[in-house]
Amino acid sequence: MAKLDLSTLGVRAGIARSRFNEHSEALYLTSSFVFENAAQAAERFTGGSAGLGGSAFVYSRFTNPTVSMFQDRLAALEGAEACVATASGMSAILATSMALLKAGDHVVCSNAVFGATVQLYSTILARFGIETTFVPPAKVEEWQRAVRPNTKLLFLETPSNPLGEVSDIAALAAVARRAGAVLVVDNALCTPALQRPLEFGADLIIHSATKYLDGQGRVLGGAVLGKKGPAMDAVFGFLRTAGPSLSPFNAWVILKGMETLEIRMLAQSERALELARWLEKHPKVARVYYAGLESHPQHALAMRQQRTGGALVSFDVKGGREAAWKVIDSTRLISITGNLGDVKTTITHPATTTHGRITPEARAAAGITDGLVRVAVGLEAVADLKADLSRGLG
Numbered sequence: 001m002a003k004l005d006l007s008t009l010g011v012r013a014g015i016a017r018s019r020f021n022e023h024s025e026a027l028y029l030t031s032s033f034v035f036e037n038a039a040q041a042a043e044r045f046t047g048g049s050a051g052l053g054g055s056a057f058v059y060s061r062f063t064n065p066t067v068s069m070f071q072d073r074l075a076a077l078e079g080a081e082a083c084v085a086t087a088s089g090m091s092a093i094l095a096t097s098m099a100l101l102k103a104g105d106h107v108v109c110s111n112a113v114f115g116a117t118v119q120l121y122s123t124i125l126a127r128f129g130i131e132t133t134f135v136p137p138a139k140v141e142e143w144q145r146a147v148r149p150n151t152k153l154l155f156l157e158t159p160s161n162p163l164g165e166v167s168d169i170a171a172l173a174a175v176a177r178r179a180g181a182v183l184v185v186d187n188a189l190c191t192p193a194l195q196r197p198l199e200f201g202a203d204l205i206i207h208s209a210t211k212y213l214d215g216q217g218r219v220l221g222g223a224v225l226g227k228k229g230p231a232m233d234a235v236f237g238f239l240r241t242a243g244p245s246l247s248p249f250n251a252w253v254i255l256k257g258m259e260t261l262e263i264r265m266l267a268q269s270e271r272a273l274e275l276a277r278w279l280e281k282h283p284k285v286a287r288v289y290y291a292g293l294e295s296h297p298q299h300a301l302a303m304r305q306q307r308t309g310g311a312l313v314s315f316d317v318k319g320g321r322e323a324a325w326k327v328i329d330s331t332r333l334i335s336i337t338g339n340l341g342d343v344k345t346t347i348t349h350p351a352t353t354t355h356g357r358i359t360p361e362a363r364a365a366a367g368i369t370d371g372l373v374r375v376a377v378g379l380e381a382v383a384d385l386k387a388d389l390s391r392g393l394g
């Protein structure tokens, strides 16, 4: 078949119909699968037919038809050969790390990744003898300098949350290749609708499917994607043994969410850009952080890697924390919640929520000011969003 467009793959890829020929993807809520005889059971448990990418099913900790449809659709969208679904984005990062690292190994990680990712590397994995050096996302030379002979993994998110800093994926893939390490890119914020990191040389992709893949804030989910081979086999092996598995129900919800992924991402990005342009001109706003703006210092790089600037807009309100809280508390439409990736616009104050547990010095070093407000733009009319933010901006 001719190479299909992303929008077509979002709707069609991965469908595996049952003998009933249902049109909408089926939800297989079952823990296990029945064998015809003992010999078949033996083959399925030990043979390749129920392995990664196999078509036979054994037990839903590691094989389920609805989860397979989710994996196949996401793999098609990312241009990946293999996908392992996980219970959440964090369990995707954990599974990748447990599969690829051992005591004595070293990780280089962007210092602008999701807070729980920082905690995972700096506290939990550190207890198992894995050391992590955190570096600024955009400074390739600092990544290079941080590499050691025992560096096995480089980890980043781009653009970063909440400040929209952009990492050069191709340049960091070259750093990883020279070090004999793998480059892992968390693509939750762009999704394959806007950015396909494998095309720039990333080895593995992480998703929090909880975000834009679902798109409606309903369920948790995650995934790891990459080439077929030892790394993905090891991730699958960890999932089969340790069990941070995606529930078939959640897989089904996200699978259906992915049908509208591309049009949502484009529509939400368009609204985000319009809102960012308006905020940039607002007298009460000191600075806007959005890679889609021409004024963003890494706009050219962002536009080489991404189709749009994405749907996350952050801005510094003049007047610090009090002024930022006033903007948040004056909203009547926008939801005050930490989640993002929803069609309902959300607003949050990073300094006292997502970054509230780190020291004021670490916060300042990360560029998270007291006046910073993050808006994850959804699908409401921009005029209504502007009116909602104007109330508190004065």
Ligand SMILES: Cc1ncc(COP(=O)(O)O)c(C=O)c1O
Binding pocket: 088, 089, 090, 091, 114, 157, 161, 186, 188, 189, 207, 208, 209, 210, 211, 220, 221, 222
């Ligand atoms: C970029 C990014 N990666 C990973 C995660 C973790 O995903 P989950 O909440 O699905 O575990 C999040 C969650 O907010 C995120 O924003």
